[in-house]
Amino acid sequence: xxxxxxxxxxxxxxxxxxxxxxxxxxxxxxxxxxxxxxxxxxxxxxxxxxxxxxxxxxxxxxxxxxxxxxxxxxxxxxxxxxxxxxxxxxxxxxxxxxxxxxxxxxxxxxxxxxxxxxxxxxxxxxxxxxxxxxxxxxxxxxxxxxxxxxxxxxxxxxxxxxxxxxxxxxxxxxxxxxxxxxxxxxxxxxxxxxxxxxxxxxxxxxxxxxxxxxxxxxxxxxxxxxxxxxxxxxxxxxxxxxxxxxxxxxxxxxxxxxxxxxxxxxxxxxxxxxxxxxxxxxxxxxxxxxxxxxxxxxxxxxxxxxxxxxxxxxxxxxxxxxxxxxxxxxxxxxxxxxxxxxxxxxxxxxxxxxxxxxxxxxxx
Amino acid sequence: xxxxxxxxxxxxxxxxxxxxxxxxxxxxxxxxxxxxxxxxxxxxxxxxxxxxxxxxxxxxxxxxxxxxxxxxxxxxxxxxxxxxxxxxxxxxxxxxxxxxxxxxxxxxxxxxxxxxxxxxxxxxxxxxxxxxxxxxxxxxxxxxxxxxxxxxxxxxxxxxxxxxxxxxxxxxxxxxxxxxxxxxxxxxxxxxxxxxxxxxxxxxxxxxxxxxxxxxxxxxxxxxxxxxxxxxxxxxxxxxxxxxxxxxxxxxxxxxxxxxxxxxxxxxxxxxxxxxxxxxxxxxxxxxxxxxxxxxxxxxxxxxxxxxxxxxxxxxxxxxxxxxxxxxxxxxxxxxxxxxxxxxxxxxxxxxxxxxxxxxxxxxxxxxxxxxxxxxxxxxxxxxxxxxxxxxxxxxxxxxx
Amino acid sequence: xxxxxxxxxxxxxxxxxxxxxxxxxxxxxxxxxxxxxxxxxxxxxxxxxxxxxxxxxxxxxxxxxxxxxxxxxxxxxxxxxxxxxxxxxxxxxxxxxxxxxxxxxxxxxxxxxxxxxxxxxxxxxxxxxxxxxxxxxxxxxxxxxxxxxxxxxxxxxxxxxxxxxx
Numbered sequence: 001x002x003x004x005x006x007x008x009x010x011x012x013x014x015x016x017x018x019x020x021x022x023x024x025x026x027x028x029x030x031x032x033x034x035x036x037x038x039x040x041x042x043x044x045x046x047x048x049x050x051x052x053x054x055x056x057x058x059x060x061x062x063x064x065x066x067x068x069x070x071x072x073x074x075x076x077x078x079x080x081x082x083x084x085x086x087x088x089x090x091x092x093x094x095x096x097x098x099x100x101x102x103x104x105x106x107x108x109x110x111x112x113x114x115x116x117x118x119x120x121x122x123x124x125x126x127x128x129x130x131x132x133x134x135x136x137x138x139x140x141x142x143x144x145x146x147x148x149x150x151x152x153x154x155x156x157x158x159x160x161x162x163x164x165x166x167x168x169x170x171x172x173x174x175x176x177x178x179x180x181x182x183x184x185x186x187x188x189x190x191x192x193x194x195x196x197x198x199x200x201x202x203x204x205x206x207x208x209x210x211x212x213x214x215x216x217x218x219x220x221x222x223x224x225x226x227x228x229x230x231x232x233x234x235x236x237x238x239x240x241x242x243x244x245x246x247x248x249x250x251x252x253x254x255x256x257x258x259x260x261x262x263x264x265x266x267x268x269x270x271x272x273x274x275x276x277x278x279x280x281x282x283x284x285x286x287x288x289x290x291x292x293x294x295x296x297x298x299x300x301x302x303x304x305x306x307x308x309x310x311x312x313x314x315x316x317x318x319x320x321x322x323x324x325x326x327x328x329x330x331x332x333x334x335x336x337x338x339x340x341x342x343x344x345x346x347x348x349x350x351x352x353x354x355x356x357x358x359x360x361x362x363x364x
Numbered sequence: 365x366x367x368x369x370x371x372x373x374x375x376x377x378x379x380x381x382x383x384x385x386x387x388x389x390x391x392x393x394x395x396x397x398x399x400x401x402x403x404x405x406x407x408x409x410x411x412x413x414x415x416x417x418x419x420x421x422x423x424x425x426x427x428x429x430x431x432x433x434x435x436x437x438x439x440x441x442x443x444x445x446x447x448x449x450x451x452x453x454x455x456x457x458x459x460x461x462x463x464x465x466x467x468x469x470x471x472x473x474x475x476x477x478x479x480x481x482x483x484x485x486x487x488x489x490x491x492x493x494x495x496x497x498x499x500x501x502x503x504x505x506x507x508x509x510x511x512x513x514x515x516x517x518x519x520x521x522x523x524x525x526x527x528x529x530x531x532x533x534x535x536x537x538x539x540x541x542x543x544x545x546x547x548x549x550x551x552x553x554x555x556x557x558x559x560x561x562x563x564x565x566x567x568x569x570x571x572x573x574x575x576x577x578x579x580x581x582x583x584x585x586x587x588x589x590x591x592x593x594x595x596x597x598x599x600x601x602x603x604x605x606x607x608x609x610x611x612x613x614x615x616x617x618x619x620x621x622x623x624x625x626x627x628x629x630x631x632x633x634x635x636x637x638x639x640x641x642x643x644x645x646x647x648x649x650x651x652x653x654x655x656x657x658x659x660x661x662x663x664x665x666x667x668x669x670x671x672x673x674x675x676x677x678x679x680x681x682x683x684x685x686x687x688x689x690x691x692x693x694x695x696x697x698x699x700x701x702x703x704x705x706x707x708x709x710x711x712x713x714x715x716x717x718x719x720x721x722x723x724x725x726x727x728x729x730x731x732x733x734x735x736x737x738x739x740x741x742x743x744x745x746x747x748x749x750x751x752x753x754x755x756x757x758x759x760x761x762x763x764x765x
Numbered sequence: 766x767x768x769x770x771x772x773x774x775x776x777x778x779x780x781x782x783x784x785x786x787x788x789x790x791x792x793x794x795x796x797x798x799x800x801x802x803x804x805x806x807x808x809x810x811x812x813x814x815x816x817x818x819x820x821x822x823x824x825x826x827x828x829x830x831x832x833x834x835x836x837x838x839x840x841x842x843x844x845x846x847x848x849x850x851x852x853x854x855x856x857x858x859x860x861x862x863x864x865x866x867x868x869x870x871x872x873x874x875x876x877x878x879x880x881x882x883x884x885x886x887x888x889x890x891x892x893x894x895x896x897x898x899x900x901x902x903x904x905x906x907x908x909x910x911x912x913x914x915x916x917x918x919x920x921x922x923x924x925x926x927x928x929x930x931x
Contacts, residue, residue, distance in 0.1 A: 252747050332589075438889075438904075606828060617850070700799075
């Protein structure tokens with residue numbers, strides 16, 4: 001697709017550096033468009049879903065049924081005063097929201113939105129994704145530390161401890177998939193799951209892979225379901241969503257690491273959180289639920305429908321996250337760590353071992 | 365009475381010492397610096413304008429020092445310049461979540477000073493409204509406790525039902541929060557004819573909400589894990605520190621003024637006094653206090669059902685029949701108390717033979733219950749401190765007066 | 766036990782420290798809960814309270830309320846209302862101290878609930894509870910002047926530059 005875009009621009013502007021540079025810029029900005037449109041939708045969905053769960057109507061004033069409310073909210077955020085506390089470390093304080101947003105934005109580079117479109121087809125795709133989402137931790141720690149506020153510091157410390165811990169079970173779950181697929185390239189992983197719902201990794205992966213018989217792959221199904229659960233729970237924790245929203249626990253820490261932020265800097269944190277939700281949901285659907293593949297094999301397939309399937313699956317998980325958020329209470333720090341280190345990591349280890357054993361046993 | 369509680373007397377009250385319970389301290393831990401965190405007065409979980417000075421060691425709470433007075437109006441000074449009936453609106457503003465109960469207690473105190481007997485119908489309406497208000501108050505208590513734990517949704521279910529109660533009050537007396545409804549010797553208005561029907565519908569609907577809140581909040585695994593075994597209040601400490609209401613009953617002491625020092629017509633109704641039994645964890649933990657509130661809510665519904673059955677509908681007595689023309693108690697003083705949703709609401713009123721009281725002192729339950737916070741929250745985590753505070757269920761209007 | 770009997774027991778034990786008994790009229794409730802005894806020898810309050818709490822026939826384990834009052838005749842009073850959860854009986858006593866030397870021993874070590882009540886008494890009426898572990902102002906600011914519930918209290922015109930009256 002990148003080549004197509006470049007050819008189009010060359011046709012318009014003539015051959016030269018200008019067309020190349022412009023093509024790169026347009027290409028890089030594409031995910032931003034996706035994120036912004038998605039954020040508008042997700043904010044509205046969160047407001048409306050929470051309202052319906054709570055026997056309310058939600059926003060009703062801006063536009064029909066209040067569907068323009070997110071735009072009004074963004075306009076409000078744009079107009080707010082940008083406050084920097086006098087005692088804050090100004091450089092770090094101003095840098096951190098961008099760092100957090102970049103951390104989640106970089107992840108979009110490798111996501112295969114459709115069979116025709118993946119920003120960058122890295123052969124270490126999923127590894128890269130896990131690595132760049134680590135940037136978010138640095139941003140959060142910077143935000144909490146530089147605000148010079150005890151609540152922010154508390155929130156940042158909790159957040160870092162939580163994200164770093166939960167990357168391990170998430171990594172183990174990802175490893176299970178990578179072991180079956182034999183590749184870390186997300187586009188290849190998506191392609192492997194072609195041909196219907198039975199080939200998805202949550203059901204044990206493709207049944208026609210070299211070295212596998214159909215029945216062998218089915219043996220992996222229960223293990224992969226556990227791996228999927230581990231990944232999903234860990235992703236909730238990585239995005240600081242309920243029941244793991246301890247870093248921004250409203251009732252204890254006011255707003256956690258972004259207590260002191262206002263206006264657009266706050267909006268960036270907010271946007272990063274929503275973008276992060278989409279990234280982890282997208283990864284869950286690529287790794288376990290076939291990515292852009294139609295569940296009916298060739299039926300309703302194709303690149304355009306692929307985009308629909310992919311976004312549909314990802315947004316479904318975003319909705320599940322919202323649903324969980326408005327249902328469950330919050331855990332305590334020690335309970336959170338208990339779940340991670342004493343429950344999820346042993347289970348993750350077990351899945352990796354089982355998957356490894358089954359794959360090596362039947363591959364030879 | 366021995367089955368009431370078995371306890372030993374504490375000779376010395378727990379003095380404020382900085383001690384972390386032994387089971388919470390790991391041996392040889394690295395000595396770190398303490399941090400003082402100011403919680404409040406503007407904080408989402410202090411339930412008003414309370415300031416807590418928390419001394420923290422990492423996440424562990426070493427000591428808590430509550431600072432009050434941000435909502436202090438010195439209503440006791442106002443009372444000295446007011447006549448007895450004029451005090452009632454001030455009393456409303458103390459516990460703004462349970463204004464009916466405050467009024468009831470005050471009216472009862474002055475009636476007891478003057479020896480006034482009020483008509484039976486008035487008593488029925490008073491008890492009906494007191495119990496409705498108790499449910500309304502517990503709804504807020506349970507809902508905000510859920511908020512403290514991080515569950516947002518039950519809070520709104522609670523407020524939805526509270527709205528129905530306020531509507532009944534509004535129909536009868538025109539006000540939704542601060543009523544000036546229960547007068548010395550009577551009521552300001554007769555019961556609105558619709559209220560009895562609304563009340564019947566409400567009881568049915570509210571039982572469903574009760575079950576829903578139990579499903580969604582009380583028996584949620586995370587909620588249970590968060591609230592058990594923290595903020596444990598032992599019965600002997602509770603009595604010695606003057607705890608009352610759900611706080612005392614949560615510790616397993618069966619003590620309810622509606623039963624143990626009956627007033628109004630509470631002796632005509634059948635109801636249980638729920639006590640904490642350590643249902644999920646230890647007796648007297650935060651879950652027990654929450655659970656006692658949930659059960660009390662159900663008991664109040666039972667009382668309301670009995671009132672609806674027994675209410676004298678054909679009684680056309682004027683509700684202001686017994687209101688004295690001139691309210692001027694003889695010289696003397698009284699300490700009169702009633703069961704507020706938060707505990708024992710006592711009025712000490714001293715009369716020097718004038719039309720205004722010489723001294724009104726309120727023993728507000730939230731004030732005394734809050735004084736237990738440092739005792740029961742030392743050694744737990746910062747997140748637990750918020751939950752313990754929520755389980756005490758304070759209303760700052762009453763704490764600060 | 767009725768209040769009269771409790772008073773008699775107390776009188777028999779402490780003799781001269783106990784003054785007269787004031788029975789309240791009005792209603793039976795008032796008579797039962799609010800009739801009080803005067804304590805003349807107020808240095809013995811803590812001991813008397815300890816006795817009331819620990820004597821097996823009395824067992825006043827709960828201090829309901831500790832109220833302070835300005836009588837308007839240059840004296841201040843402290844009124845202790847107590848009850849027994851076990852026997853369900855009530856008792857109250859009153860201590861009157863001169864306004865120029867308002868010192869009363871604390872009962873915090875007998876009933877912990879007295880702690881904040883005594884702080885409030887110091888804050889509002891200005892009674893110094895001798896031996897109290899933490900006698901600070903509780904409702905007003907630490908630098909507030911005067912004790913508002915005294916009859917001769919004049920509110921300040923300004924507090925830290927803010928106008929007080931309205």
